[in-house]
Amino acid sequence: MASHIVNKAQEAAREDYGQAKRLLNEAARSRSYLYPIKGVAYFLSHPALWKPLRSKLVPYLTLYSGVLGSMFFFTYLPxxxxxxxxxxxxxxxxxxxxxxxxxxxxxxxxxxNYLLQDALLDTFDGTLVARDATGIVAExxxxxxxxxxIQRLGKVIKKPFSGLxxxxxxxxxxxxxxxFVPVVGTVAFILLRGRSRGDxxxxxxxxxxxxPASRRSKWLEDHKGPYTAFGTVATLLEMVPLASILFSFTNTGKF
Known part of the structure; x- marks a missing residue:
């Protein structure tokens, strides 16, 4: 009985290792981990896309500074x-x-959900317009x-994508x-956050x-590696204090 359990555990470990290796290979071939960096370059080279960010910069920084300061003050030592x-x-x-x-x-x-939703929507749609994908945006x-x-964006017909x-x-x-698991646990945590961000x-x-939802799910499952790689880098960038709002917009505009 014990040997059977050990064999099953070894088999499961081999399957997990094989799946992780496959996802890493897919991510490496797609180079999707570079897309957040390319998003920064694209955003900075298209000043028209800065308008939604500028309109929300002060209230966002006020919110983020308040949250970050409170978290360090009240929760760091515990x-x-x-x-x-x-x-x-x-x-x-x-x-x-x-x-x-x-x-x-x-x-x-x-x-x-409250402050940036419209601005992020405008950034995404505005990027599509800037890349001559007006037919898609018109839907x-x-x-x-x-x-x-950005000026070409009119009334929203379909409900914007939701936030967190x-x-x-x-x-x-x-x-x-x-x-709580030293080093490895923190890395795994960020990777899991990255996968959710990529999805x-x-x-x-x-x-x-x-x-439809079924087609979305299949597409995401078939491209899990590239989306996870993108999401992980995007998550790391959005963890940078103060600069996180910039990366929220550059990650939204890069697809």
Whole structure:
């Protein structure tokens, strides 16, 4: 009986290793991990796309600074005390990374559902217009005939993609204990966040294309490696204090 369990465990480990290797190979071949960096370059080279960001910059920075400052002030020492038991001297770093991640999640939950939703939508649609994909954008909103890529955006016809959902928050809480595993746990936590981030990056595009949920799910499953790679790099960039809002927009506009 014991040998049977061991064999099953070894078989499961080989399958997991094989799947992880396949996903890494797919991600490497697609080079999707470079897309967030390319998104920064594209965004900076198209000043018209800066308008939605500029309109939300001050309120977002006020929100993020308040959340980040409060998290470090009220939760750093308690979380450090817990992390020190499992991470030892590395707890100083892993606790800071954990709070950055927590602050990013809280800020995303508030801002993407209330503060930035319209601005991120305009950035995504405006990027499509800038790349002459007006036919796709016209499926979800009215378009003006003149102006730059943002000025041409008219009334929204289809409901914008949602921000951070309740399911995302539940998954975040479920994955949070991984940070108690030294180094490896924190890396796994960020990768899982990255996968969730990658799965949502094309929500608006799928909406504009009229894809049903079944087709979206199959597409994401078939391209899990590239989307996870993109999402992981995007997550890391959006954890950077203060600069996180810039990366939220550059990641939204890069597809």
């Amino acid at each position: 979380q450090l005390a817990v992390m020190a038991f499992v991470n030892g001297p590395l707890a100083v770093l892993t606790t800071a990374l954990l709070i950055l991640n927590e602050s990013s999640t809280i800020t995303s939950l508030i801002s993407k 979800g909103r009215e378009l003006n005939t003149r102006g730059d890529s 959902s309740l399911n995302d928050l539940v998954r975040y809480v479920m994955y949070l204990p991984l940070n 949502s990056v094309h929500d608006r595009y799928f909406q504009l294309k009229g894809w």
